[in-house]
Amino acid sequence: xxxxxxxxxxxxxxxxxxxxxxxxxxxxxxxxxxxxxxxxxxxxxxxxxxxxxxxxxxxxxxxxxxxxxxxxxxxxxxxxxxxxxxxxxxxxxxxxxxxxxxxxxxxxxxxxxxxxxxxxxxxxxxxxxxxxxxxxxxxxxxxxxxxxxxxxxxxxxxxxxxxxxxxxxxxxxxxxxxxxxxxxxxxxxxxxxxxxxxxxxxxxxxxxxxxxxxxxxxxxxxxxxxxxxxxxxxxxxxxxxxxxxxxxxxxxxxxxxxxxxxxxxxxxxxxxxxxxxxxxxxxxxxxxxxxxxxxxxxxxxxxxxxxxxxxxxxxxxxxxxxxxxxxxxxxxxxxxxxxxxxxxxxxxxxxxxxxxxxxxxxxxxxxxxxxxxxxxxxxxxxxxxxxx
Amino acid sequence: xxxxxxxxxxxxxxxxxxxxxxxxxxxxxxxxxxxxxxxxxxxxxxxxxxxxxxxxxxxxxxxxxxxxxxxxxxxxxxxxxxxxxxxxxxxxxxxxxxxxxxxxxxxxxxxxxxxxxxxxxxxxxxxxxxxxxxxxxxxxxxxxxxxxxxxxxxxxxxxxxxxxxxxxxxxxxxxxxxxxxxxxxxxxxxxxxxxxxxxxxxxxxxxxxxxxxxxxxxxxxxxxxxxxxxxxxxxxxxxxxxxxxxxxxxxxxxxxxxxxxxxxxxxxxxxxxxxxxxxxxxxxxxxxxxxxxxxxxxxxxxxxxxxxxxxxxxxxxxxxxxxxxxxxxxxxxxxxxxxxxxxxxxxxxxxxx
Numbered sequence: 001x002x003x004x005x006x007x008x009x010x011x012x013x014x015x016x017x018x019x020x021x022x023x024x025x026x027x028x029x030x031x032x033x034x035x036x037x038x039x040x041x042x043x044x045x046x047x048x049x050x051x052x053x054x055x056x057x058x059x060x061x062x063x064x065x066x067x068x069x070x071x072x073x074x075x076x077x078x079x080x081x082x083x084x085x086x087x088x089x090x091x092x093x094x095x096x097x098x099x100x101x102x103x104x105x106x107x108x109x110x111x112x113x114x115x116x117x118x119x120x121x122x123x124x125x126x127x128x129x130x131x132x133x134x135x136x137x138x139x140x141x142x143x144x145x146x147x148x149x150x151x152x153x154x155x156x157x158x159x160x161x162x163x164x165x166x167x168x169x170x171x172x173x174x175x176x177x178x179x180x181x182x183x184x185x186x187x188x189x190x191x192x193x194x195x196x197x198x199x200x201x202x203x204x205x206x207x208x209x210x211x212x213x214x215x216x217x218x219x220x221x222x223x224x225x226x227x228x229x230x231x232x233x234x235x236x237x238x239x240x241x242x243x244x245x246x247x248x249x250x251x252x253x254x255x256x257x258x259x260x261x262x263x264x265x266x267x268x269x270x271x272x273x274x275x276x277x278x279x280x281x282x283x284x285x286x287x288x289x290x291x292x293x294x295x296x297x298x299x300x301x302x303x304x305x306x307x308x309x310x311x312x313x314x315x316x317x318x319x320x321x322x323x324x325x326x327x328x329x330x331x332x333x334x335x336x337x338x339x340x341x342x343x344x345x346x347x348x349x350x351x352x353x354x355x356x357x358x359x360x361x362x363x364x365x366x367x368x369x370x371x372x373x374x375x376x377x378x379x380x381x382x383x384x385x386x387x388x
Numbered sequence: 389x390x391x392x393x394x395x396x397x398x399x400x401x402x403x404x405x406x407x408x409x410x411x412x413x414x415x416x417x418x419x420x421x422x423x424x425x426x427x428x429x430x431x432x433x434x435x436x437x438x439x440x441x442x443x444x445x446x447x448x449x450x451x452x453x454x455x456x457x458x459x460x461x462x463x464x465x466x467x468x469x470x471x472x473x474x475x476x477x478x479x480x481x482x483x484x485x486x487x488x489x490x491x492x493x494x495x496x497x498x499x500x501x502x503x504x505x506x507x508x509x510x511x512x513x514x515x516x517x518x519x520x521x522x523x524x525x526x527x528x529x530x531x532x533x534x535x536x537x538x539x540x541x542x543x544x545x546x547x548x549x550x551x552x553x554x555x556x557x558x559x560x561x562x563x564x565x566x567x568x569x570x571x572x573x574x575x576x577x578x579x580x581x582x583x584x585x586x587x588x589x590x591x592x593x594x595x596x597x598x599x600x601x602x603x604x605x606x607x608x609x610x611x612x613x614x615x616x617x618x619x620x621x622x623x624x625x626x627x628x629x630x631x632x633x634x635x636x637x638x639x640x641x642x643x644x645x646x647x648x649x650x651x652x653x654x655x656x657x658x659x660x661x662x663x664x665x666x667x668x669x670x671x672x673x674x675x676x677x678x679x680x681x682x683x684x685x686x687x688x689x690x691x692x693x694x695x696x697x698x699x700x701x702x703x704x705x706x707x708x709x710x711x712x713x714x715x716x717x718x719x720x721x722x723x724x725x726x727x728x729x730x731x732x733x734x735x736x737x738x739x740x741x
Contacts, residue, residue, distance in 0.1 A: 241565035244566060248568040251424070287569065289556070365557045
């Protein structure tokens with residue numbers, strides 16, 4: 001086992017060949033799957049743009065030992081994917097179920113569960129893998145420990161986290177913990193200090209672009225120029241969001257194409273249609289809920305100072321329409337912010353004041369304040385500041 | 389007799405009168421075989437629910453209209469029993485987790501997992517997955533939303549979620565990135581007019597275009613409200629003409645009176661009087677945000693332009709306080725007091741405008 005363990009390349013090759021065979025038979029079920037799941041990286045090498053982390057993990061893999069781990073970073077950067085890929089390449093399909101315990105925020109994770117379920121799993125002795133042939137062992141290293149994955153660990157209560165502390169140490173011989181979270185500050189210090197931390201950085205544009213291009217090619221999509229850039233911009237570093245947008249757009253494009261023809265054999269038709277429909281930049285923006293520039297223009301126009309008259313009537317008309325059209329206030333605040341801050345003609349001193357208003361408004365929206373009043377207040381304040 | 393709103397509610401995607409592109413898109417999604425999780429958002433009265441029910445019908449056929457109401461009991465970790473109503477058909481299930489307040493996480497975890505772990509029972513069903521419609525998704529607590537995240541991915545072969553919300557601001561980013569956002573804009577005034585015309589024709593009432601236009605304007609692009617106003621006018625008047633008055637709802641009339649009082653007399657005595665009126669409104673279950681908003685817009689319409697931004701500013705400020713605080717009357721009163729103060733100082737010419 002040890003010799004093959006180090007032979008990473010051979011193992012990767014074996015994995016990819018077997019997974020290829022599997023995907024073909026699974027074709028039927030994968031068609032229904034969200035692409036996010038379908039194209040979830042299968043091995044560590046597939047994980048996009050987290051070179052630093054994956055390199056360290058590869059190395060710990062080779063040392064046949066794994067520390068407790070804490071993955072943190074913004075959503076959609078591949079934290080869950082990485083640990084799942086790692087677990088898969090460690091244990092393979094046969095052992096995966098008995099060696100991995102995956103708990104996430106959708107499971108009850110109070111202190112009781114930590115004491116019962118987690119502790120019992122952590123305590124259980126390893127079952128010897130039986131009925132595994134040499135080929136399987138050659139493919140997967142099957143190291144002698146179990147992994148407990150606590151996904152979305154930042155939503156665990158403080159008490160539950162403290163209950164983990166001693167458990168982590170006591171059974172560290174046969175069990176490794178992997179905590180995955182967005183905000184490392186919500187993990188209590190004693191837990192964090194027991195783990196080696198891996199920061200997942202926001203994806204840079206080129207890596208995400210390559211990934212999206214790949215998916216588009218595999219799904220035979222017909223992309224308009226600039227679609228990938230738009231996806232990346234709307235996704236804001238969140239690859240999952242970008243992929244979801246792409247899939248939604250593909251569905252719409254495919255469906256729009258077949259709309260005019262017979263609807264008799266809709267299943268086959270839509271599949272064929274998905275190959276031909278063109279995905280436009282505008283359709284992506286519509287899906288992402290981006291407010292069109294024309295509406296933003298009219299709002300900015302209304303805020304401009306005009307002679308002696310107050311901007312109130314103009315602004316309130318535009319804002320009322322915006323709210324009635326259902327545009328999201330957070331989206332509006334974000335786009336307006338970018339628009340105002342990057343306008344050269346506004347003097348810096350005014351920008352300072354405007355940014356203050358933005359900060360307060362964001363807080364209010366997060367607290368669940370009424371959108372209509374908040375947006376109206378924000379725009380009127382900006383108008384007031386622009387008047388000087 | 390059912391209200392017009394219910395009686396004339398469109399039952400299929402074809403019967404929807406406005407936003408044809410949106411209906412087309414929903415239809416094509418329903419027919420394409422892989423239906424995504426949806427997050428439907430838009431102002432109230434824009435037709436979110438109607439559209440979703442029509443989409444469900446498109447997905448599963450008329451079976452979704454046979455619904456029954458179940459009362460389920462859930463137990464929290466602290467052994468508290470929660471009663472919870474579920475509206476369901478064979479194919480779908482409709483829940484309002486915000487009903488159980490802070491315990492919505494328990495419901496989401498238990499219920500969704502239970503639904504998701506079994507496949508569609510009816511083998512002849514058109515789709516292999518079941519749908520759970522979650523009402524008022526923007527009122528879900530953070531915990532409940534976090535609980536949704538992995539469930540959405542893990543059980544996606546058996547389960548699709550449709551979240552209904554008034555705005556996406558309160559929905560956490562991980563959920564937004566897992567759903568297809570569908571924006572349902574409120575109908576334009578023209579759309580409302582045509583809907584009212586159709587309603588009048590169906591009911592065999594005399595048509596009055598001028599009145600329709602006024603109702604559309606008055607309703608603030610809310611079709612439900614427009615239809616209710618429309619019906620009440622026809623119920624109250626024998627003969628309806630273009631100039632028939634539109635009676636405002638009682639609470640709105642009361643707020644109007646309150647606003648008049650505030651403007652007329654700005655003194656502690658009047659504040660005391662306003663307080664009783666506010667209490668009156670609150671005891672009649674008018675949401676505090678609605679009270680504050682209506683009051684603000686009534687006041688703003690009557691003050692000078694220079695004062696308007698200031699009034700809006702404080703209104704937004706106290707609305708935020710209402711959301712954070714626990715006793716709404718404090719903040720409503722504080723707003724009134726603040727308004728009186730700035731109005732008074734403005735009149736005395738001490739404002740630096």
